Amino acid sequence: MSPAPIRLEAPLSREELEPLRTGDIVRLNGVIYIARDAAHARMKRAIEAGEPLPLDPEGNIVYYSGPAPARPGRALGPAGPTTASRMDPYAPLLIERGLRGMVGKGARSEAVIESMREHGCVYFGAVEGTAALLADCVKEAEVVAYEDLGAEAVHRLFVEEFPVVVVNDLYGGDLYREGRERWRR
């Protein structure tokens, strides 16, 4: 059986990431931000134009997701992770500015992994296809920027016991590579 999950409370310091190792099962608590393709493209333009970002990357976690609409009485509709590699061209811009965590699915580029190691950021995997369960961990949700993007708007979430796995830690570990090597026949 897997060991007990590690509990983390966001925002996070670099020191809090140091004990994490690839394959660790983690429960995220506290504030995380949803942003995906279109929001990242806008944040890049904002950085280039010297304008403020809709979220301060320092210490924060970005969740790559585009939620479905919420039924009445629910904080958020079903919201699983989307493919993280589409955000690879943008991720280092936020990592350089102190982003401590990213949550998504699928492998990251070498450039992103290098940036994570240099600046201190961890990539967590959430299980795609568990959108209904993940949404249950979201206790509060509000759109904080780019409302016109609909499902792609930046959301600020308050989460409890949000289940993730460490994919890329600070030491070059990569769950996708290691898992595949271990089980290849």
Add this chain to the structure above:
Amino acid sequence: MREIAASSVTEAVRELCIEANTRLPQEHLSALRRALADEESPLGREVIERLLENAEVARERCIAFCQDTGYAVFFVELGSEVRITGGEIGAAIDEGVRRGYEEGYLRKSIVRSPIDRTNTGDNTPAVVYYEPAPEDILKLTMLVKGAGCDNMSALKMLTPAEGLPAMKRFVVETIERAGPNASPPLTVGVGIGGPFEKAAMLAKRALTRPSGEPNPDPELAVLERELLDEINATGIGPAGYGGTQTALAVHIESFPTHIAAFPVAVNLDCHSHRTASAEL
């Protein structure tokens, strides 16, 4: 002539959108349960357990089990003796998608064009393929196609000399390249033959076959099993975290081709494999 009201088509489509997005097909749930029993990696088993739990919660609450409620793809088997009254069939399908995605709290994921990326706001247009059918049949088969796995799909024009070994290699390579991105355990649609676009169409159509039902052609059925074993030997595993269950099923569809050609297309579907059909 059998007359079917456009409004009945709209209603059937509305129901299909909600059903396909909130209830995983029984055969697919059975395939996931078999994978849970066979998976050797503890983390892989945990992933499959979460998928099954998620499917149950979604069914109970009638909510989407995956937020990417996809392209609304329809295969329409339209008999020569059927006449749609009170409207055009394509418009009736779009109206059903509009209502289903709104009333089902499903995400609207379609943008106006790859260049102008403005959301159409109602998940239309539906992607509709018409197939001639005998007499008075009207059957709608919906495939909800998420983009994560569709993005990892591929097509290759092999030569006859390269043949079957190259075809098998290409299928496995496509899955290796997709790795965790296509959200395994996968359903793999393979189309071989025809010209370029026919292979792609066959690969997509293959995904609508009930999960794990073998091709009626015994040679293709053997090939499906061989490919499934090879795919599961890659070690990619559930969610790509490593394991022995990378795919649940391989479905191959074949069509005659040219003396100079061996097209092969691979369309991947994630573990949220969503199909539903209705006969009117």
